[in-house]
Every structure is written in structure tokens, then in C-alpha cells.
Amino acid sequence: MSADPEAIERYYEYVDREAYDELFDLFADDVTYRRPGQEPIEGIDEFRRFYREVRTIERGTHAVDELIDDGETIAARGRFDGTLDGQQVEFGFVDVHRFNDDGEIESRWTYTDTGRV
Template identity: 55%
Template sequence: MTDYAERVHEYYDAVDADRIDDLLDLFADDVVYDRPGQPPIEGKAELEAFYREGRPLEDGSHTVHDVLVDGSRAAVRGTFSGVQDGEDVEFGFADVHVFEDGRIAERYTYTDRDTV
């Protein structure tokens, strides 16, 4: 059985190190990613475009405080510190990752900011 807690840690490590190819390998081809204040990202091509060109957060890192796994779902609570729109930011987040066949098929992000 896949260790979903380990997989979500791999995700945050890849994001923080800007390893986009490694990050994309964690997701299903038909992934759906919902985040605050934005339309959903649908499919791996849109996800790649987001991480390569459209992500408003940069020069940052995630600190994961908790990962709770229930079946094929992993809930994560943490903090992000970095830059958004040229300004230093730090905020809390909660993400839910839904796995299918060992890959992230759905992802939901919640933050205490209007958009990320």
C-alpha cells in the first residue's frame, strides 16, 4: 500500500525545491485542483502551466505540522512562508489530497488569504 503521508511530503519538498517534473509525477493526468479565489485547475497540462508560469507564490517553503490519512485521503495542516506579488507573506494552510491509483487525483487548498 502506498504511504500517502510520504507522498504529500514529497509534494511539498518538490514545490519548495522548484522540481516541477517531480511534482507533476505525483498527480493523475485528470487531476482537479481547487484553491481559494481561483477557478479550478483541471488536468495535468493546466497544472503544469500553473506551476511553471502562473503560481502567485514564490521563493518560499512549506512547514507541514500535521498529516492525517484516512483511506485514500490525506489532510495536511501547515504554514507557508515566502513571497506573493512581491511582498513577504506567511500564512496557514490546510490541504486535502485525494489519491487514485497512488497519484493525487483531487487537491483542495484552504488558506487564511483570499487568493493563492
């Protein structure tokens, strides 16, 4: 596996710009996305649907304070400032991304200090 810190930086740029086609290119077809208290999102089609139709964050920006890279997994710790369910919010997050041998993100976990994503 080959973790790519630049891919993680691009992920946040793409999600903040809602550049979803570019964002989806970072992920493997068999991606799994886990969030506390939610059923896993499995496969790129379900992942695309989540970002385009389900995700409750409407607009905002991510500021990454730290990236931790162990060679196959990158954890990003930061803050989000934006709109969630029509309300202005600011919260901390930790996202964990595991890469496959092709350099694609195959697993993603999100944790926030709000308990929601």
C-alpha cells in the same frame, strides 16, 4: 484508493525546491485542483501551466504541522513563509489530497488564511 503520506511530504519538498517534473509525477493525468474563489484547474497540462506560469508564490518554504490520513484522502495543515506577489508573507494553509487507485493524487484543494493562493 491508497493514500500515501510520503507522497505529500515529497510534494512540499518538490514545490519548495521548484522541482516541478518530480512534483508532476505525483499527480494523475486527470487531476483537479480547487482553490477558493478560483476556477478549478483541470488536467495535468493545465496543472503544469499553473505551476510554471501562473502561480503567484515566488519562493518560500512549507512547514507541515499535521497530516490526517483516512486511507484515500490526506489533509495537510501547516504554515508557509515566503514571497507572494513580491512581498514577504507568512500564512497558514490546509491542503486536501485525494488519491486514485494507482496511488496518484487525483484531486487537490487548497485553503489559506489569506484568502489567496
